Amino acid sequence: SQTIHQWPATLVQPVGSPLSLECTVEGTSNPNLYWYRQAAGRGLQLLFYSVGIGQISSEVPQNLSASRPQDRQFILSSKKLLLSDSGFYLCAWNDGAYNEQFFGPGTRLTVL
């Protein structure tokens, strides 16, 4: 069966520090991968999606970047965090066999 992992689960970082959040998927090949952000009391904002290794599409210009170094690994990064980067970050995947998105457990990021 397929599973999706995210880490860390929670993170507290100072303004101006770097960020690296990791997402990995098991049990499937060549998934479409997504990063979403959910600010407090807000809906989901799609940040990046990827249809293959090295292929990244950005939905919203911002302080963040994404990379996909391996087929089932998706990384969200920042060189210098802003206060506004605080939120709940969700990774998700789907593939052609399943007409739905599967979400990871999320990472709670607090920037102080």
Next chain:
Amino acid sequence: GNSVTQMEGPVTLSEEAFLTINCTYTATGYPSLFWYVQYPGEGLQLLLKATKADDKGSNKGFEATYRKETTSFHLEKGSVQVSDSAVYFCALTRLNTGNQFYFGTGTSLTVIP
């Protein structure tokens, strides 16, 4: 373009009350429609889905019917429980490049005993 509009929250109901959360969509062609649920501190879980007009998705006592004529996919439950307290998201997708999903802003539901 593609978009989803859902009822503003928060919604507070007493246990055993009837629930409706409205969702309407804009999309070209024939999208698939979804309801996801998010319990506190967790990721999103699929609650139910419908892939074509007049389909009814159902799960855990929740139901939603794909109404193409009104471009709607309203979520209903006849008798809510305290354990149904969560945030509910309506979403659509079309099978295009990247299989992008479009989510509503979410509706927070609190059920009180």
